[in-house]
Amino acid sequence: MGSLNVAIICLLENSELQKMNKTALHNAHINLGAKMVNFSNWEMPISYTSLIEEHHAVRNGAGIFDVSHMSVFDFNGGDQVAFFERIFANDIKKISNYNKAIYGALLNEKGGILDDLIIYHAGDKFRLVSNCSTREQNRQWYEKHAVEFGVEVIERSDMGILAIQGPDAFNKILSIKEMNSQVKNLPSFGCMFDGDKLYARTGYTGEDGLELIVPSRNISQLWDQALSLGCVPIGLGARDTLRLEAGLNLYGNDMTIDNHPYESNLGWTIDMTDQNRQFIGKEALLSIDQTKSQKIVGIILRDKGVLRAGYEINHDRGKGLVLSGSYSPTLQSSIGLARVDQGYLSMARL
């Protein structure tokens, strides 16, 4: 079989395994029989049983994900609001003092997307979660720009993240013994600290649920309880089909440092309402003619087959490129995200 060995499912070599990062739940994944893969130098479960069954478990019930490979940063001292006003293209003032989370982009001076991330603010604390492959780049970026605001950047490699997602997720979470009872009052995108633990009603699946950003030493107990309450363990494979169905971008696939937000379906996260706010990348964005930029659109394949990243598509007024492509277990068709020229109509050809 041709491409089998070069696909993302390549088996891990022993020598490779020893060098990779592991989450606090590594043994739990192995004991559940998970297939482990190298994901940006983290040894992570891609599926436990069947990717499609795991996908449906999240859409119809509740699934639990170990996403402890993601990067967590805390901040100390200085003027943190001013710091985020500067480095974050969305406006942190929307959430500061509201116990909420906000999604947006980290841009360089050229308006290129360094990463997408979520910033949480509850009480007097900010916490930031960004992708794992950009950890080192981001840490240096935060540190470089934090100086002028007197802010200390603290990488929390001692933290782990669980996402519990699905229509039944929230009720199951409330049944977890150690769960703070105030969690039940969290609105969508609401968040709260419980000591060093952060609970947030956010996710990456298009379903209701919670993300728990907690010290790694607390993770096993939460994981075991969630499983005993009927949450199904879900691998990164289904995480990808779930986010794709929800139309959520994946950094590195759907946008990179060479893309600006307007051609990456992130124009809605660019907040220029406060004209006095000078965020990094703003000048560059102002010079972009949005009526000419490409757009990311969701696509569905009407024929049999599976769309894959890198496939070219054509429409009557231009071209496009598939950025993410997979199979949608919900629609039972192939779907994808594609970046296309302006003027596209509803149909295109592969």
Place this chain on the structure above:
Amino acid sequence: MNDVPADLKFLSSHEWARVESDGTITIGISDHAQDLLGDIVFVELPEVGQSVDAESDAAIVESVKAASDVYSPLSGEVIEVNSLLEDQPEIINSSPYEDGWFYKLNPSDMGEFDNLLSPDDYIDVCED
């Protein structure tokens, strides 16, 4: 590694071939291959009457995660394809050596069968 039926022979690229009592050859992919691919959602099969060459691509199998060409272990003329796979490609996952077969052919050179890997040799390939 699960048990591999003793009457099959393999390509190192994970396809199997079986000689049927009427001298025709049935072809599919191994249990190891379906396990690597994960949930299979689409298969493109050759046409009946088409000639295929040994170790050349004869079919395509797509899982949620990956696409892969399927190479023919033997040369010959395709005489039947497994039309069940059209609507239920997932049977390759559940029954790779029986219900999940891909196609049958009239072999043009049975010497090619003898050159394929035995089950033991194939298992060694997978474990390398």
